[in-house]
Amino acid sequence: MFDKLEAMEQRYTLLGEWLCSPDVLNNPAKLREYSKEQSDLADTVETYRAYKRARQQLRDAKEMLAEKLDDEMRELVKLEIEEQEQELASLEKRLQVLLLPKDPNDDKNVFLEIRAAAGGDEAALFAADLLRMYTRYAERNGWKTEMIDANYTDIHGFRQVTLSIQGKGAYSKLKFESGTHRVQRVPVTESGGRIHTSTATVAVLPEVEDIQVEIHEKDIRIDTFCSTGPGGQSVNTTQSAVRITHLPTGIVVSCQDEKSQIKNREKAMRVLRARLYEKYQSEQQEELAANRKSQVGTGDRSERIRTYNFPQSRVTDHRIGLTIHRLDAVLDGELDEIIQALIVADQAEMLAAAEA
Known part of the structure; x- marks a missing residue:
């Protein structure tokens, strides 16, 4: 675990140097890529640095305890050691959580x-x-x-x-x-x-x-109809609502929120893409899901x-x-x-x- 953390810290430092480079600052694509990677690493690296500081403070306290101390100072050092050990255990647990595999969808809308x-x-x-x-x-x-x-x-x-x-x-x-x-x-x-x-x-x-999800025109059927519900006369009397059927899977999505048929089609396609992604992902993970009953x-x-x-x-x-x-x-x-x-x-x- 600690070898991995060291590598992540080195990468984080390197990214910081790159982000100050004129070549990267003048390249918007690289700037976004490196900024996101550094942001993703930040919490783990900062926690690891806090862990290393706590570990060093614990070592220093133990070395002090080995010296000649009066009773009052010895009790204070023992108390500090106890606190540092608790802090170290807490930080190590936090690092274990931060190193768990991240769901690639977590940051998505x-x-x-x-x-x-x-x-x-x-x-x-x-x-x-x-x-x-x-x-x-x-x-x-x-x-x-x-x-x-x-x-x-x-x-x-x-x-x-x-x-x-x-x-x-x-x-x-x-x-x-x-x-x-x-x-x-x-x-x-x-x-x-x-x-x-x-x-x-x-x-x-x-x-x-x-x-991430390719949809072919030949695989979809698009129907238009009048919107229902709130929206005023123009919404309810024009063919602005859109229904899209994905023929291979039978998935049907619709959108009628916009007055524009084009905008409704764009929104419906976004939902269809998400529904297909969920279906394909579920099929791929079906065997794993059968073997892993989650607490949640x-x-x-x-x-x-x-x-x-x-x-x-x-x-x-x-x-x-x-x-x-x-x-x-x-x-x-x-x-x-x-x-x-x-x-x-x-x-x-x-x-x-x-x-x-």
């Missing part, structure tokens, strides 16, 4: 798809609640959101909605949200005051570039991952057994506690697998 499942109108209203939750979470992180497609109900719910979320690290945090979300509450349509259980599914897809779930949409219980103001993530009694805050986008716990659980499993 995402498409977040929410679909009402069991529960009829109440499921559609719950889908709207989830949309607001993720929109507020994106705002808290300084990410940009963009509506791609939506299928509205008469009571302001969604049968299906697709949201684009753009921002650094969006996929790294939101990827654990894929799965079935369950709500337990008294629906607004329930006159008898009975608690109902409804569900909605969430899928989080990394946005991929053209070069498989991400399969049929898997119940979280329950939102209104009578008890409780949110429970079933994958890690985490319960929070702050339902209103969670639905207002305060997801950090849950998402961080999922990230830690995932890292713990990968560390256990690496040590096995």
